[in-house]
Every structure is written in C-alpha cells, then in structure tokens.
Amino acid sequence: xxxxxxxxxxxxxxxxxxxxxxxxxxxxxxxxxxxxxxxxxxxxxxxxxxxxxxxxxxxxxxxxxxxxxxxxxxxxxxxxxxxxxxxxxxxxxxxxxxxxxxxxxxxxxxxxxxxxxxxxxxxxxxxxxxxxxxxxxxxxxxxxxxxxxxxxxxxxxxxxxxxxxxxxxxxxxxxxxxxxxxxxxxxxxxxxxxxxxxxxxxxxxxxxxxxxxxxxxxxxxxxxxxxxxxxxxxxxxxxxxxxxxxxxxxxxxxxxxxxxxxxxxxxxxxxxxxxxxxxxxxxxxxxxxxxxxxxxx
Amino acid sequence: xxxxxxxxxxxxxxxxxxxxxxxxxxxxxxxxxxxxxxxxxxxxxxxxxxxxxxxxxxxxxxxxxxxxxxxxxxxxxxxxxxxxxxxxxxxxxxxxxxxxxxxxxxxxxxxxxxxxxxxxxxxxxxxxxxxxxxxxxxxxxxxxxxxxxxxxxxxxxxxxxxxxxxxxxxxxxxxxxxxxxxxxxxxxxxxxxxxxxxxxxxxxx
Numbered sequence: 001x002x003x004x005x006x007x008x009x010x011x012x013x014x015x016x017x018x019x020x021x022x023x024x025x026x027x028x029x030x031x032x033x034x035x036x037x038x039x040x041x042x043x044x045x046x047x048x049x050x051x052x053x054x055x056x057x058x059x060x061x062x063x064x065x066x067x068x069x070x071x072x073x074x075x076x077x078x079x080x081x082x083x084x085x086x087x088x089x090x091x092x093x094x095x096x097x098x099x100x101x102x103x104x105x106x107x108x109x110x111x112x113x114x115x116x117x118x119x120x121x122x123x124x125x126x127x128x129x130x131x132x133x134x135x136x137x138x139x140x141x142x143x144x145x146x147x148x149x150x151x152x153x154x155x156x157x158x159x160x161x162x163x164x165x166x167x168x169x170x171x172x173x174x175x176x177x178x179x180x181x182x183x184x185x186x187x188x189x190x191x192x193x194x195x196x197x198x199x200x201x202x203x204x205x206x207x208x209x210x211x212x213x214x215x216x217x218x219x220x221x222x223x224x225x226x227x228x229x230x231x232x233x234x235x236x237x238x239x240x241x242x243x244x245x246x247x248x249x250x251x252x253x254x255x256x257x258x259x260x261x262x263x264x265x266x267x268x269x270x271x272x273x274x275x276x277x278x279x280x281x282x283x284x285x286x287x288x289x290x291x292x293x294x295x296x297x
Numbered sequence: 298x299x300x301x302x303x304x305x306x307x308x309x310x311x312x313x314x315x316x317x318x319x320x321x322x323x324x325x326x327x328x329x330x331x332x333x334x335x336x337x338x339x340x341x342x343x344x345x346x347x348x349x350x351x352x353x354x355x356x357x358x359x360x361x362x363x364x365x366x367x368x369x370x371x372x373x374x375x376x377x378x379x380x381x382x383x384x385x386x387x388x389x390x391x392x393x394x395x396x397x398x399x400x401x402x403x404x405x406x407x408x409x410x411x412x413x414x415x416x417x418x419x420x421x422x423x424x425x426x427x428x429x430x431x432x433x434x435x436x437x438x439x440x441x442x443x444x445x446x447x448x449x450x451x452x453x454x455x456x457x458x459x460x461x462x463x464x465x466x467x468x469x470x471x472x473x474x475x476x477x478x479x480x481x482x483x484x485x486x487x488x489x490x491x492x493x494x495x496x497x498x499x500x501x502x
C-alpha cells in the first residue's frame with residue numbers, strides 16, 4: 001500500500017501543517033488524522049521537534065475514534081514517558097479506558113485528577129461524556145448545569161447542553177442555552193439558525209414570529225445558509241396562513257415568503273446548472289414550493 | 298401480520314448512512330415502487346438527517362420534498378428507519394414513533410425500522426435491523442420470519458465492495474444536501490453503482 005505522501009504527493013512539512021490546521025479548527029476527521037499522523041510519526045518523527053508531543057496527543061485521540069487501540073497505546077506510552085506526572089496525559093489515559101468501555105476505571109482516573117486539582121475542567125467534562133455514553137441523559141444534564149454555574153463562559157459546554165436538551169425534547173431550555181451562545185457569538189449564523197429551529201419546533205404564533213426573525217438574522221450573517229432560507233419560507237408561510245394575524249402581518253409575511261421562494265429557486269437553478277443528476281432535486285423543490293403554497297394559503 | 302421484503306438497494310444505503318455518521322443518530326425514509334396490496338416491498342430508501350432529528354423545520358421540509366419526488370417517480374413512502382447514536386440502545390425514540398405514525402396515516406402497512414448498531418460488524422450473520430409494525434394502536438415488534446432479505450450473503454458482499462472501492466462516500470443525505478445543494482439526495486449515482494453490483498441472475502433484488 002502506498003504512503004500518504006506518495007498518494008497525494010505531499011511533503012512531510014505539508015502533512016504536519018495539515019495536522020495543525022485540523023487541530024486548530026477542531027475537525028474530527030479521525031480516519032484522515034490517523035492516516036497522515038501515523039505516517040508522520042513513523043517516518044519523520046526526528047524532524048518534528050517539540051511538535052511531536054502535540055501530534056502524539058492528536059493522533060491518539062483520532063486513533064481512539066477509529067478503534068485503533070494499537071496506535072493509541074503507543075502514542076500514550078510516548079507521552080507517559082515524556083510527561084510522567086501530567087494531568088493532561090492522565091486524561092488521555094482515561095479517554096482510552098472510555099474507548100474500551102471501562103467506564104468505572106476511567107472515572108477513577110478522572111476522580112484522582114480532580115482530587116489533585118478540583119478546577120480541572122477537562123476531567124469534569126470527560127465524566128459528563130461518560131454519562132452521555134451510558135445513556136444517562138438526565139444525570140449528564142444535571143452535571144453539565146452544575147459545571148456551567150462555575151464555568152459560565154464555556155461555549156463547548158453550553159452547546160453540548162443545548163444538544164442534550166434538544167434530544168430530551170426540552171426545547172425551552174435548549175433555547176436558553178442557544179441564547180447564551182448567541183449573546184457571546186453574535187456573528188455565528190449557525191447558532192441563530194439553530195435557535196430559530198428550536199422556536200419553530202415549539203410552535204405557536206409568537207414562537208413562529210421569533211423563528212422567522214432569527215432565520216432572517218442567520219441569513220443576514222450568511223446568505224448561503226439554506227436551512228435558514230427554507231426556515232424563513234416555512235415560518236413566514238405558517239404565520240401568513242394563521243387566522244389570528246392582522247391583515248398587515250399577513251401581507252408582510254406573504255412578502256417574506258415570496259422573497260424566500262425566489263431566493264430558493266434561484267439557488268437551486270444555479271446549483272442545477274449543467275448537472276443532469278440535479279434535475280431531480282430542482283424539480284422536486286419547485287413542485288414542493290408550489291404544493292406548500294397551496295396548503296399554506 | 299404481512300410479509301415485508303427489504304431490497305439490497307434499500308438495505309445497503311441505510312447501512313452506509315449509519316456508517317457515515319457513527320457518532321450521530323441518523324434517520325431516513327423507506328420507499329416502495331410497487332403498488333399497494335400484498336407483501337410490502339421496500340425497494341429504496343432516502344437518507345434524511347444526521348443532526349437534530351427531533352427539530353421540526355428540516356424534518357417537515359424533507360418529508361414534503363420526498364413526497365413530491367415520490368409522486369414524480371411513482372414511489373410511495375412506506376416506512377421510516379433510524380439508527381441511534383448510542384450503539385447499545387436500539388429502541389425507537391419519541392421522534393421515531395411520531396414520524397412513523399405520520400407515515401402510517403398514509404400507508405396502513407407502514408413499518409418502523411431501527412438499526413441495531415451492536416450487530417453492525419463484519420462477519421455478523423444476522424441483519425442488524427429490528428422492525429416494528431402497527432398493531433392494536435401501538436408499534437409492536439414484527440415477527441422476524443415475516444421479514445425477507447433476499448440474497449443476504451450477496452447483499453453483505455455488495456456492502457463490503459462499496460466500502461473497499463470507497464464508493465460508500467458517495468452517499469448523500471438530506472442534511473448534507475442542505476450544506477451543499479449541488480449534492481443529490483436522491484443518490485442517482487450511488488444507486489447506479491449498487492445496481493451494477495447486484496448480479497443480474499437475481500432479478501429484482
């Protein structure tokens with residue numbers, strides 16, 4: 001089997017830089033990381049300098065994701081040798097136990113970290129992940145809430161909590177988490193759009209109007225967000241169809257829906273250009289928009 | 298109750314969908330191109346979502362679009378499948394029951410199919426699926442003997458071939474389509490590849 005560098009004609013420096021990019025942007029493309037990282041470690045370790053340690057960590061986690069315990073174990077050994085008393089390495093050992101579903105042993109490890117250092121957020125979050133893996137959603141939610149009381153600024157935790165609430169169909173609380181995220185990340189169109197989806201799901205005229213506003217906001221931040229575009233169309237259409245709204249509100253929402261329709265059609269036409277296989281989707285969307293208009297009006 | 302036949306095409310795409318997103322819950326719709334009456338033949342499937350399965354807007358959108366496409370292609374929506382993120386738990390979620398209920402309103406022998414993640418490993422002798430049907434106003438486990446997967450061994454080998462050729466990456470679900478609308482959620486290309494692998498001697502698999 002040919003190597004990555006042969007297959008893709010890349011140098012070891014390019015491979016190292018790619019790993020850094022994936023690390024910095026928090027991608028979870030574990031199979032790729034394992035392929036590139038394993039080769040880098042095996043063939044070019046001496047050239048990596050101090051970067052090697054963080055690469056060992058990155059590759060180890062990716063290896064766990066791909067059930068490559070052999071690779072994970074060897075990375076862990078290198079890290080243990082270099083950093084014998086490190087909490088950070090201990091956490092990695094814990095993650096390996098988690099991957100092997102040895103949750104009790106993993107918890108013991110994390111508890112020992114927390115005994116030494118009660119402010120260690122990584123260990124706390126791993127314990128919550130274990131609860132999630134075991135399907136203990138209510139406990140995970142409780143622990144995560146406690147965690148967030150102390151560490152109010154942890155974006156990752158807020159997002160994790162919103163996901164947990166969505167899975168439990170507790171949309172009001174999910175909305176609250178997303179509100180926190182929108183406040184601290186006002187330019188993130190994804191949070192706006194997710195918030196709008198939650199509001200839409202909650203239903204009722206007020207929530208639909210909020211949904212429409214936040215779909216619109218998401219579009220302002222990123223005019224290519226198709227979910228937001230469809231969401232705007234659907235919420236405006238529902239509002240326009242409601243018997244409880246004034247004539248003016250109905251008129252306005254019919255306009256918003258019409259605008260969304262034209263944007264959607266345009267987007268699909270551009271996408272479908274020259275691609276035979278897309279005609280199916282384009283036609284389906286056109287007919288769908290038509291059929292939705294009939295049911296909404 | 299009635300017999301259900303699951304085609305290689307439908308099974309392969311469901312399996313690929315669950316494999317493409319191992320950390321997420323995924324879902325999709327089961328389709329039939331044969332007319333109503335007699336045994337239920339699931340001839341195809343449309344992979345839908347891999348995130349926020351329980352949120353309404355995208356689910357509604359997807360259902361409407363698939364409905365329209367089915368009308369255009371003489372197919373019917375006859376069921377729903379889901380694979381839970383938590384591998385050890387293959388029980389239907391409230392969201393799964395809700396959508397299955399909606400499908401049942403239009404199709405009185407609709408099925409709900411849960412993918413059993415624990416049985417998804419190479420060399421597993423049994424299909425990793427659990428099927429439910431509507432009985433006495435609830436969804437009950439279907440008798441395994443009424444579920445038919447023709448040429449099970451061949452189907453497994455076809456799935457393996459898709460993985461080794463890298464063609465499993467061709468699968469597009471509705472979520473991915475929304476991320477990039479040039480991607481085709483009807484999976485015409487992948488369908489063609491799978492049908493090529495289905496040996497002609499077996500007729501309509």
